Amino acid sequence: MKDQSCGKLTRLGRIFDHQSGRALVVALDHGLVGNLPGIEDLPSTLDKVVQAQPNAVVVSAGAMSRLSPTIRGQCGIILTIDTFLSSSIPRSDAMGEAHRLLASAEEALALGADAVKVFLIGGQEDLDAFADNVVRVGQTAQMCNRWGLPLIVEPTLWGSKVAREQKNDPELVKHMCRIALESGADVLKIPNPGPEVVTQLVNDTPCPILIMGGSKVDSEELMIEGVREAIEAGADGIVYGQNVWQRDDPAALIKKLSRIIHSK
Amino acid sequence: MKDQSCGKLTRLGRIFDHQSGRALVVALDHGLVGNLPGIEDLPSTLDKVVQAQPNAVVVSAGAMSRLSPTIRGQCGIILTIDTFLSSSIPRSDAMGEAHRLLASAEEALALGADAVKVFLIGGQEDLDAFADNVVRVGQTAQMCNRWGLPLIVEPTLWGSKVAREQKNDPELVKHMCRIALESGADVLKIPNPGPEVVTQLVNDTPCPILIMGGSKVDSEELMIEGVREAIEAGADGIVYGQNVWQRDDPAALIKKLSRIIHSK
Amino acid sequence: MKDQSCGKLTRLGRIFDHQSGRALVVALDHGLVGNLPGIEDLPSTLDKVVQAQPNAVVVSAGAMSRLSPTIRGQCGIILTIDTFLSSSIPRSDAMGEAHRLLASAEEALALGADAVKVFLIGGQEDLDAFADNVVRVGQTAQMCNRWGLPLIVEPTLWGSKVAREQKNDPELVKHMCRIALESGADVLKIPNPGPEVVTQLVNDTPCPILIMGGSKVDSEELMIEGVREAIEAGADGIVYGQNVWQRDDPAALIKKLSRIIHSK
Amino acid sequence: MKDQSCGKLTRLGRIFDHQSGRALVVALDHGLVGNLPGIEDLPSTLDKVVQAQPNAVVVSAGAMSRLSPTIRGQCGIILTIDTFLSSSIPRSDAMGEAHRLLASAEEALALGADAVKVFLIGGQEDLDAFADNVVRVGQTAQMCNRWGLPLIVEPTLWGSKVAREQKNDPELVKHMCRIALESGADVLKIPNPGPEVVTQLVNDTPCPILIMGGSKVDSEELMIEGVREAIEAGADGIVYGQNVWQRDDPAALIKKLSRIIHSK
């Protein structure tokens, strides 16, 4: 991260731990596509999370102004400025795929963000939908450069042209990461492709890589083990949501994960 | 509402009563999709309504400049800046679903608005129509942040993919409210989901919730009883239209409702 | 005021009473040139004033964001967006005369103002200082037209070229009022030139005229009598500061003045 | 005028008579530098003037929004968008010379103007003051070209470096007219240099020339005779103020002048 501009270096220092260089991030932006158990009362869940001192949280730009009195700058703040919708009826069967920007990097800055996060979604039925998503990443990256605001990109293969079993295919994940990088990502957030691919990606990728949690894993132990593996494989941290706040004691879990992530 | 910016705090104080913290709002923007008995002579109906001192009225941005000599800043002013059209022949059978912005937050501000209102419509046949509606809410929210103008969002399930009997389904209503919030709503206007769901939503939602009236309920007593129930369940006020100005004495009714809403 | 644009008409309706058409305004912007007994603890004094329900208050644009939780839109808000300094040592002997704009009409709008107020100061030693002041009024007026924001101008003869005994000379006051009007004022705030001149000015001037209070008059009775005379002479209201909040019970006085101003 | 752009041609058609090609304009913008008998109650004087159907009136941009209900588009509207101040005490002995723009061509357009008028003042003590005035004319001209708004320039020799007896010197007047033209004037408004010079100027100048009235001439007959002479010498019309509305029956006079100007 040493080669970043002044603003980006400063703001990344709010997200990545100064000792370990790694980050434990908790995502709470799922409401963009509807309610979810665990964050129905978002300010209350957020409060518990912030008290446990993760390095940063991810929240939507739209909800940020109401959430700021809870966060009060106590941890890094990553704003999700886009949305990916698959149905016009929330939390229903997929009808298609629609990615949109809801806010700009400038607006995120005025809200006090330390970084913005956008999707780079591959595999759409409609090539233009993919191309327009790439443009949204590229243009946000240029605006982020202007303002010294780090850009976190989450490359996925959620498009319906990619079969379910291929969505975590290491080669495809690596391709998507590369496009994200070439489009201007400062940090990548990716699904866990397993320790080997993590190591490969970390070696090949000139920017930090954060592993995401996805849907809730039943066994907390297995989930924690996955985090340990990823970190040992070289990951720069994690962005976990449901796997944190859908458990009984999110605060205790955050402290446990923190030790794993920052220990080495 | 304490955590709002200077401009939003000031303008919300023009809509919500300083003692009770609640709002009695009368909607008169129905002409955006055609004529309706009771508002055929809009300035005259509006005059009666304003004389009865509701906290605020809802009118369309397009008609506002002609209506301002009637309102003269005597109550809060909420401008509807979008439209939802279902037929190219007014008040005819639905042909489809089309949501559009007619004015911007900046234009509403120049007209003297205290807040703007937009729809967030779910259940469209076309996913892009839904996604574009979410974008209109999100981008209006950012502009409203810039100018200190409160944004009222009305989440509905008017899209034809949602069966008539499901349009007030509590789970769907809650999902839609959540999307509205994450997209930047400062206040929600929702159909009445019954006292229990109102209480749940009020507890979970970090912003005021206003209950809408919908089509005229035959019995005035039943209608009033519904308002009382909603307020007792925790609602922050109402936005009623036809149920006010399609009755014989709107002014008397407004005063009656005002006592119910602001008494406690 | 009937002929104003939509935004101006709406916002003037927040300052002038709907029944009497007149305004009781309390000024609390004196801190722009240093402390003053009675407003040392500004939020507390402001709170008392607002509770007594004047039509509007005048505060500085710089202090507004901290004052908004006290005002909460409970009365009209007029923002002073300029300053007139006569010494580089606060509240000391005059060294010269310096007028400056500190904020723009757009910024006042974002803060939730119902109007902005600027000085038009005559009698400077330096003609350019006068001309630049006229320009600040004229250009602010144009911006106010664009945004539907009323402009209140306070013409004075504070420049040191005008002898003390001439500063309220009726002819000079009328000239200054005229220049203020031609430069775009929507409302005038003037020193009390006595009932006869008030009547003349009101007859000749196609905009509301508010009488200012100036330094504290010892006798409260005399002060109140002056207000009564001005209102009977045709003034559209008053803008009083020290004469309100340097007394023992500002709230009681405001209510007394309110009856005088709005009774007829 | 044939070679004008679409917007300028259309708007000049609101000022110059379609039959005679000439214009009778009444100026009422004198309040920019203080009060004056005859326009103390400006709306009332303006009303009488407009009823008598001159081709156009000249009013200040600042006062225009309040005057529009009187004019209501019944005649051409020329907005004065600058001011020339000679003292910081209105209508007092000259202290110096200060020219300023108070509004822009764009703002005049938004107010409904058919043309804007600015001074081009020669003879200042300070060369920079002259140069800055030329710039204001030149830049306004460019803006007027962009928007199709005619620019009327009034070249004068009011600067104190020019002796009183030289202020109407034909050679100097012709020089100033030429600079005005080269700076972008579409129409010139000049003091009456006598019939011979008028004829010369009209022959040499590729734009309409309007003769101004100046201070009140005691004899109405002499004054009328001067107008007749100027028109016969080729002038394209007049811009008269005090010589119209400081007389007993401005309406009758306007009709008399109109016959003279448009008869031939």
Place this chain on the structure above:
Amino acid sequence: MKDQSCGKLTRLGRIFDHQSGRALVVALDHGLVGNLPGIEDLPSTLDKVVQAQPNAVVVSAGAMSRLSPTIRGQCGIILTIDTFLSSSIPRSDAMGEAHRLLASAEEALALGADAVKVFLIGGQEDLDAFADNVVRVGQTAQMCNRWGLPLIVEPTLWGSKVAREQKNDPELVKHMCRIALESGADVLKIPNPGPEVVTQLVNDTPCPILIMGGSKVDSEELMIEGVREAIEAGADGIVYGQNVWQRDDPAALIKKLSRIIHSK
């Protein structure tokens, strides 16, 4: 601070401790007017300071990009965006007084600042110099409102019209604080006026007050005692420079001061 906008609330949370609500800030921006023992090797001094974990540091906007790899977002960052020069030969006898802005709030934001700091200097020989300084504060405040960036103002009486023994006169300090507030300050940084005046100011001032250190006090014990007194009198923290990094062990001192400031 509860009433701040989202961006300001978030960024103030980077400067004021979440538990105590107070701030220990170390200033290192003295190089703007020349070299000084203790910060000749600025990155090295800054590194020691940052390691000791103060709440924030003050550095110049001009040097920030070179300092960011040392700070890395490990503490709050306040950028000094102006300069006050008294001689054209650095660190020489005063020739006059010149205040200038070197950077804007927008530029500070792009560098990653959590707040900007400007002087409000009273007592200049030239009134215009004072008025222009007030304008710089006022206009920076408006820009800071737009971007959610806190504005720290340091009112002083450094102008040569104020005698040395009056520069900390409590009445003058209070006047200057008041002007700073009305011009838009979010936080004040003031010389230590003694515990009684601190208590008065804290009670009257609706924003945090930080006490500055000034020139090095010989006795470290006395200096520490002064901090303890100010905090006990109600100050919201300190901004100390030479008194920190001109001592033998700045890091140890910072930890000692931290205990005093955050203990209660």
